[in-house]
Amino acid sequence: MTKVLLVVTGSDHWTLKDGSKHPTGFWAAEFVHPHQVFSAAGYDITIATPGGVSPTVDEISLDPQFNAGQADVDAQRQYLADLGETLTTPARLEDVNPADYDAVYVCGGHGPMEDLADNPVIGNIFAAIYPDKNKVVAADCHGVGALLPARNADGSWMFTGVKMTGFTDEEETLFGFGDKAPWLLETRLRENGADFDGGAAFSPTVVIDGNVITGQNPASAHPSAEAVVEYLTAHNA
Numbered sequence: 001m002t003k004v005l006l007v008v009t010g011s012d013h014w015t016l017k018d019g020s021k022h023p024t025g026f027w028a029a030e031f032v033h034p035h036q037v038f039s040a041a042g043y044d045i046t047i048a049t050p051g052g053v054s055p056t057v058d059e060i061s062l063d064p065q066f067n068a069g070q071a072d073v074d075a076q077r078q079y080l081a082d083l084g085e086t087l088t089t090p091a092r093l094e095d096v097n098p099a100d101y102d103a104v105y106v107c108g109g110h111g112p113m114e115d116l117a118d119n120p121v122i123g124n125i126f127a128a129i130y131p132d133k134n135k136v137v138a139a140d141c142h143g144v145g146a147l148l149p150a151r152n153a154d155g156s157w158m159f160t161g162v163k164m165t166g167f168t169d170e171e172e173t174l175f176g177f178g179d180k181a182p183w184l185l186e187t188r189l190r191e192n193g194a195d196f197d198g199g200a201a202f203s204p205t206v207v208i209d210g211n212v213i214t215g216q217n218p219a220s221a222h223p224s225a226e227a228v229v230e231y232l233t234a235h236n237a
Helices: 028-040 069-082 120-129 143-147 169-174 185-192 218-235
Strands: 003-007 013-015 021-023 045-048 103-106 136-140 204-211 212-215
Touching: 003 028, 003 120, 003 136, 013 169, 028 069, 028 103, 028 185, 028 218, 103 143, 120 136, 120 143, 136 218, 143 185, 143 204, 169 185, 169 218, 204 218, 212 218
Parallel strands: 003 045, 003 103, 103 136, 136 212
Antiparallel strands: 013 021, 204 212
């Protein structure tokens, strides 16, 4: 059975430029949609967070204006509730053996900016899986920041020159955090050598470069997860 590591932030806040802590966590749709896609594909899913802490959903992500209305929000809340301890007592990211998985997918939300974008553990997981082109490394929105800690033996970034997307500087500004963030994801990815390709703000955008699959924003969570399934199906027939 195909096994997927679904990585979720364990942080319930994002430390802003002025030192204040903005309440956040994972973006509901950016977890729910990939989980639904991987479940429908019959995958064995392991949910993991740094330290195995119970993840916090960003309540802003469950505002009807950021979803397809109240019914959609209610359905997402119910989906999260139905997962029960599967979600509230995740695996410890530190205990994960990358060799056990066919894909790793990092969910978005502002939380990953706090506990995944500089996390050597997720960096090592990506570094272990990426060389095997029958496997997939994937992330959506701010979860793409988790690619940053993946380093080669000489300290260089493993994904230099790789085409990818993520939450753009334009989107961060439109969302109200452009001047509050300690650093911007698109800028940091470009500085590290990513071949960054951003689409129209808040539109579904997925970039595939070999076995690296990235989504830009909440609207990209579902199609990016589908791209993971398509890749694994094509390379493991």
